[in-house]
Amino acid sequence: MTAAETGAGDLLRIEGVTKAYPGVVANSDVSFAIAEGEVHALLGENGAGKSTLVKMIYGLVKPDAGRMIWRGAPFAPSQPSAARASGIAMVFQHFSLFEALNVAENVALGMETPPPMRELAARIRAVSEEYGLPLDPSRMVGDLSAGERQRVEIIRCLLQSPKLLIMDEPTSVLTPQEVEILFQTLRQLRSEGTSILYISHKLEEIRTLCDRATVLRRGKVVGACIPRDSTAREMAEMMVGATLTPPERRATEKGEVALGVSDLSVASPIPFGTSLKAISFTVARGEVLGIAGVAGNGQDELLLALNGELRVAPDRVRIHGKPVGDLGPTDRRRAGLVSAPEERLGHAAAPNMTLTENALLSGAVRQGLTARGFIDWRGTEAFAEKIIESFDVRTPGTHVAARALSGGNLQKFVVGRELLQSPEVIVINQPTWGVDAAAAAAIRQAILDCAAGGAAVVVISQDLDELLEIADSFAALNEGRLTKPRPVQGLTIDEIGLMMGGAHGMEVAHHAG
Amino acid sequence: MFGGIDPALLIASLMVASVPILLAATGELVVEKAGVLNLGVEGMMIMGAVCGFITAVVTGSPALGFLGGAAGGAGLSLLFALLTQVMQANQVASGLALTLFGLGLSSLLGQGYVGIKPPHTGAVPFGPLADIPFFGRVIFGHDPLVYLSVLAVAAVWIFLRNARGGLILRAVGESHEAAHALGYKVRRIRVLAILFGGAMAGLGGAYISLVRVPQWTDGITAGAGWIALAIVVFASWRPWRVLLGAWLFGGITVLQLNLQAAGSGIPVEYLSMSPYLITILVLVIMSSGRGRAALNAPASLGQNFHAAR
């Protein structure tokens, strides 16, 4: 047998791996191999099964069928510590840092046998300098920016000198400049012989960084390519399985100002949150204002301050010139403002309640679903049905619990619920987060249609491509401050990056690397 | 109004009075640090009180009695662990159930033991040290549990601060999702913490029935478990402040008892409700000021964890 057949040159081979969850097959007969010292991309839409696959490699989930071969020997990690012992490290997209613990403690938790704290702190400093990732070991993680938090995770991995580093959507929390620095770090690692499994759905990134790519769709491998030799369009079609048309936008006349925010400052109600500092902007009828920013720079707080969950002085927020800053969500809805928060389950919708009840949740006021406090259940159900129909929400009916819907379907329901209330001002945070491409396109189109119909729209998003696609004007949130909105036309990616806060003081540090 | 109250005796007896709540609160602190809210402290204490009492009376050994008390409290807490960690039941409701069940079961078990005197728990023999004026009585005249309770605070403090196990415990209490993602056994860690909390509460309960009172009556703990819970909040989840809180509370209890005995002008009823009123007052002070105490609470406190995927 040749080396290729036995897989001797490969660091990790995945062979026919299958994993099913109730009602959904996350991975079906997935096979591919990662070579020593390569950056291998795992490309796929949200829900394509990328996360499940890497959880199997990391020992968090056990496959139902199939096998993995690590450096020529069968490999079945029973838990993450076993994977770590073999030389696999992972940088998570979410959920792996402890806000109330400091950097060194967080790093120690990811190691099997951490050295004493003082020694560990010294090693963190050394590694962070070597790879151009400045970090203070004694700082509380809750006080760090999203980019800095990612550095904690990366350093935690690097301290174990891994053979394979798994990175799950690492750039979603970074500014363009920070992405560039991250890529330098990853290239440095590759040159030292470390393999990297790079999970993303961002095509341009993969083209710049990765040596090979495996494409997943609905749990199956649908193709492989050399990203440098493929166009973004080819890869996109492999990933989505269809050709997508970008949303269509009609030219609309900007009307009078519908939403005005002036000098809005408010402390964050969220632990370790970001306070808003002197935010001012206006949005006219028919205008879409896109607000960019790296996660954790005040996006959640801005939404709360706009939709009334966070109250401020009356004249800080005006709808059609009327001061509404001191009004709560119900009264602001009455004044014409609807909103869709980022977190679908738990904030925008109650997980255990039915779709009908969730339709009532924010629709009661503008849809007139109550009379003297008594609920018109029939009318509410009709409203829920209308949302399901207009937004193509896939559900057995209005009686199912919100938590039973897939992420994309629930997002369509939540966005539809707000957009169907004939709003005058719309505020949406992350309208297409974790939604597949077809649903995302539908949601963007619906937002544009509302704007064309005369609504003023604020879209807060971390997806720059999305904002450039639908926004008329563009501003960025950085540490609770908002830049002056500028017309989207003529903006370069570098300018956008600088608006988002550049690289948060990292430029100098990377000259060594 | 303090005439006739000997300060050395007052301090010595406040140390004794604070032992039950100190033990129980130290245990609960560990439980809450692991992200679990066990409101069943009162139930576990009273189970400890009755089990400890019975064991001591039957064996004639106070030491075995304390062990029995710890076992009784831990046994009841195992039920709580089963409900919340395996059956995914609501922690608040399960804690209440624990208390209601513990009160009933303890009075059932203790039926034949009303009016009996338990074996005497002796003081630690410190020899000549006990004869030092003032300090001899304040510091060197107590039974082993008084010292054990202070040592327990120190041990918990060191464990949470410096030990790897303590770091993992805090991590689980901060974010069970993250701890799970790193491969820590969230449920196992929480069950162990719950058992420790149960044993400590049971020990505290046994101290009430074996030393503090010492006899068995129904409802003997009289809210001590709830006060222990309040002290954890008062302490903002810091071990040494638990000690401070317990001593403060012990001081108030002893003082009001002394005032009652000394026949001060204050009506007995006002004195006997004072510990509860002061607890409320302290809770108010600690939790106001923009929720400062709450800021220190473990972030996943009271939430159940189910590893979905």
Added chain:
Amino acid sequence: MLKLEKRPSPSVFWGRATPVLAVALTMMAGSLMFAALGKNPFEAIRTIFWDPLFGEFAWYLRGQLLVKAGPLILIAVGLSLGFRAGIWNIGAEGQYIMGAICGAAVGLAAYPTESWLIFPVMVLAGAFGGWVWAMIPAILKTRFNTNEILVSLMLVYVAETVLAMASTGFLRNPDGAGFPGSRNFSSYPAAANPELIAGTGLHWGGVAALGAVVAAYVLLQRHILGFQIKLAGQAPRAARFAGVSPKRLVVMCLGIAGALAGLAGMFEVTGPAGQISIDFNSNYGFTAIIVAFLGRLNPVGILFAGLLMALTYIGGEMASTNLGLPSAAIQAFQGMLLFFLLACDLLTNFRIVPARKEVR
């Protein structure tokens, strides 16, 4: 090995079936406990659950059922609203006592005046007493973010002390030869709460309990406030998004629960108990917590749960006199019921499936 799998939607069937299953399991576990106490378990179960309804003295005991169930239901309905909203008022016992003291105090102040106005004013005073006592944790919670669980519970001990003061001091019967306890309301018709229909045990407290069940049912099913209560309990952040003010909800839920508990206390002390005495309260405020959960925090469920719990009280007394079963056994039995109920609730939200064989 078995493992848990979260259901996509909560099961409606198990939502209804769990209380029944829990009762059955408790009977089984209870039998073991009775057997361990040296009693014939079948006889014990029959004495507790069957005899009060169909046995020799059923004609009398059936009436007792409403007497005991009334206050339990009244308190539990109030508590269930708060529990649904995630507001844990566990000091209903204290609110119950304070309602009784306030109601009785108004009546005794009017003694011996005869007027039809006296009783309605006492009812208001009773509700007011419980409401005020519940407002303490409510205001401390909304103003200072103080934990309502601990405060409401501490206030039980304070209320018990006040009760002791009342029965030995300010409400003591001046003609009572110095014995503790107030005047007996049965000898003061204008302030008494008599049996309305002879032999049924139904007094105004029972009527109020039924009214509370109906009102709570309508509130939860049809009114936006009921929806907000459910929403706040299930998804607090979604509730804030919907425009629910958490503070208002705390005040409403604690206020309703306190007023209903106060009413229960007032009806009890003027009716079945007859007078303020140091131990008239018989732990209804705590047992009502079990009733509320056993009824799955649903008003109609609470109605049945209250009757069942009343049955265990009466049957327990019977078993105590006839079989010598210790009265504490029945308390443990009730606690056990809550345990099984919480454990069985698992089936509503989870499915138990055999763990798939892992392939390595």
